[in-house]
Amino acid sequence: MRRDLIIGMAGSGGDGIVSAGESLTAACATEGYHAMMTKSFGSQIRGGESSCRVRLAIDPVLNPGGALDVAVALNWEDFLKFGAELPVGGNTVVIYDSATGVPTDKLPLTGVVPDEVFAVPIGEMARKSAGTDKAKNTIVLGLLSGWFGIVREGVMKGLRKKLAKKGPELLAANERAFQAGIEYAAAHPLRTSRLMEKPEKPGVKLLTDGNDICAAAAVFSGCQFFGGYPITPSTEVMQFLTREIWKYGGAVLQAEDEIAGVGAALGASFAGKKSMTATSGPGMSLKTEVIGLASIAELPLVIVNVQRGGPSTGMPTKSEQSDLFQAVYSAHGDVVRPVLAPTSVSDTFDVTVEAFNLAEKYQTPVIVLSDQEIAQRKEVIDPIDTSRFQVIDRLRPTAAELEAGYDRFKLTDSGISPISHPGMKGGNYLGAGIEHTEHGEPTASGAMHARMTEKRFRKFDPLRERKDLFRIEGDADAPLALIAWGSIAGVCREALALARAERLRVKLLVPYLLYPIAEGVYRRFFESVKAGLVVEQSHQGHLYRILRTQLDLPKGLRPFCRTGANPFRPSEVVDTLRDAVLEMQRRVEDTQQPQE
């Protein structure tokens, strides 16, 4: 019995293949599977090629996986457009519509012969069972359910829920189509059974994506203001909050531009409310000046950047990890601000709550670097126990402090000064982008500028000691290492398991805190490391380069990078790691060769 199944499906937008993927994923949730669904589209707004991958498993799903176990092509032209996003391997079962006229031994796939191939009259079955070939996607669900023994009840439940309002006829038609698929599968069994195990305990599961859970985390953290501007792939954060935030005394402003969005959010923070904005690369470029203002005015602000391919418009619907330099360095003046990155839908919650906490605690902008993959993929995850999170509020001046003559930017040992807000009697001060004294008066004094700059850096010292913002997995004293952040960390987690199964002695470091660099954490991690990879989905390898500027890295540690929209597979990470080991061994041999 299988514990893990990767399904990839493609068709034209009208085929509703993504809708089928969503039904499948939702059904996984009701039946207690873990699942992850990613979508991919052509550039047309509607009707172009579209695809989805659904990976379902008994255990939590770490990444969308590599080669497909099941490939579904409603037409080949659309399927092939997705190339590496829907890789067919030697173990894949291929299912396609026989109406495409492609013989089963002449599949338009280069260099690979799939394990089993089924040309199914999908369109015809849809017409016969449901009276319309629009029901092709429901036929596909029936086929998958039949062949892999999954989510029969869940799909039916989902259909009933989804179509409840649309009338009994449509529901009945879909039920017939689903049944037809199941029957076809029963009549044409797989050569080798690939039935999935049933989840032990169906238990409650959450179904959501990175953007929605990010927004929910904001509500949980007490966020009461969102200012933003629609931009793919981050917009769902704003959309969620426009539904929910009012209920908690908050407000959303869909601003006239990215600058106004972050400006309004900063205003709300100045007014004493927790606030956030969300955007993607081009929006980050525009928001940069106001983020700098938040740093010098020492105002809490959470900025979510859902990364996409860049520069400029780049690839709005594709994931990339190429905004780390921007997050860390895109400021004029001497400034540091925390940069956090989630690695999955589930930990996007943790990271967003942490971002609010850091923003409040250190009175600073905090950048959450999500990426398109995490933000827009649907995951079926275990419930999150919110009671384990502490929610921090900014340090406010006490009544006594206000009475004694309040200095907004008081130079304290910690570098953190109690912060007042309008409405607080005696807390009146001038917030400003201009350098200021402790009292908030503008100054051009070099000495004061030095003290204030030092204060704004010093306050982050404890953050560099936050080991809990890192995960180290694998053998603590392993000579091999993987370092990965963001969605790629999920790939490397699986790669770690594969490598250890091959008896490679390897460990994985996943930083949730990308900046400031927690030097101690890295140094201790590097102590045993002889070789390894920093795996990143960008051309330059931003984290690798930042680490090189701030730390002495083990000689054998090198970047393993590629640009966005080209997913990593766990197996190739292991292959590359093996190469790194060989290279290291050659180096050792070289030094041991007697010189002639």
Next chain:
Amino acid sequence: MTSLPTFTAKDFKSDLKPIWCPGCGDFGVLQAMYRALAAIGRPSHEIAFISGIGCSSRIPGYTTAYGFNSVHGRALPIAQGIKLARPDLLVLAAGGDGDGFSIGGGHVPHAIRRNADLTYIVMDNQIYGLTKGQLSPTSAKGRKTVTSSYGSLESAVNPLLYVLAYGAPFVAQGTPADMAGLAAIIEEAIRYPGFAFVNVQSPCVTYGEEEQQVKAQKANMKSLASLKHDPTNLLAALDLARAYGTELYTGVFYKNPQPPSTMDGLVRERQNQLALNALPREKILDLFVQK
């Protein structure tokens, strides 16, 4: 004679000494602000005063209100964020003509259409003073400055028409040449429940031209009241506003007698309506439970 106010102008004067050049029009604007705030009678800690960058944008620091001297052109977005987050505050925004009609010009129409209850005061001196005398969006065509050595090739923005055209419900103009009038205009603007715009012809003593100075203004200014202008007449207001740059009219151009709903008011209403449907914050993830 009126009853005694709780506050005097001095309550709103901070210890910070203005950096403006002696003779700057902004001193008069500041004094008028003090007077207007004293007349309004809200304590300083309930006032948020936001500005951008420029000589005039220093103004919040010279008051005792919570001030925020932000970045160039962004006073309005920040002010709106404050007002939507805290509708109970008195929110003021101020800045120069460059701040409001060049770099921040894109924000003005949107602030107007949202109609948050705030007051926006532009100290319009038709020049960039802080950077030493460059062309501004309200500089007259043909004006010679250090960035228009042979005369400006561009027409000036007309701030009055600009805001009237976008539907601002309160539009007025004043000058420090008539401080009492200016204080009254600012007070009326603050009292107006909605987005109120006041253009102040506040001359630059260092880079301004002779005919822009207070003395010249005193000779030229005409109060709209003396012209028997009816401030509820939008078409008449638009017509008078066309004279920006040639005539110096002071007073209220337009005051919508039926104040439209404010965004901060609507936000409050929506919050009240929806509050009952709220899951406890710690249960927010229940929204994602798949049953």
Next chain:
Amino acid sequence: MTIKGIDFASLSLKDALDLAVLIEEEAKERYEEFADQMKSHRTPEAARFFLFMAGNEEKHRVQLAAQRRELFSDAAPRVTRQMIFDVEAPEYDEARAFMTAREALQAAFRAEKKAYAFFNEALPRVREPGVKALFEELRAEEIEHQRLVLAELEKTPPDSALKADDFADEPVAQ
């Protein structure tokens, strides 16, 4: 010169005295502000003169305040500073960086003339004889002040034809 909401006809002597005190107070504060402006713009002679003027106004204010206390003790006033705009205070526009002592004196002279005009204009509207007497006295004092300033002006050497601005550094861009 504008007066907000003052109905001179109904002015009592107490009101008039309060008004006079506030007028002096406004002038004193403005001169102090000017002195500050001059100090921060390194124009010390004008700063000194404005401080001197502030002292004069203050002296006068103290006298008037004493008179008021004597006549009306601490009865609550009905007039406020909100009603007074630049009566005896020189207008902001009068100040200039690097102004000469002579220019400062001229500014003060214009302010005194303005104050005279104020009382002159108010007087025909005043009904209460006590107020009338007070305003006449104050108007006369303004003439006296003008004389004093003129005398000072005469003592002050004429300004050079060369302007300070012709020698001063360019303003500093911020």
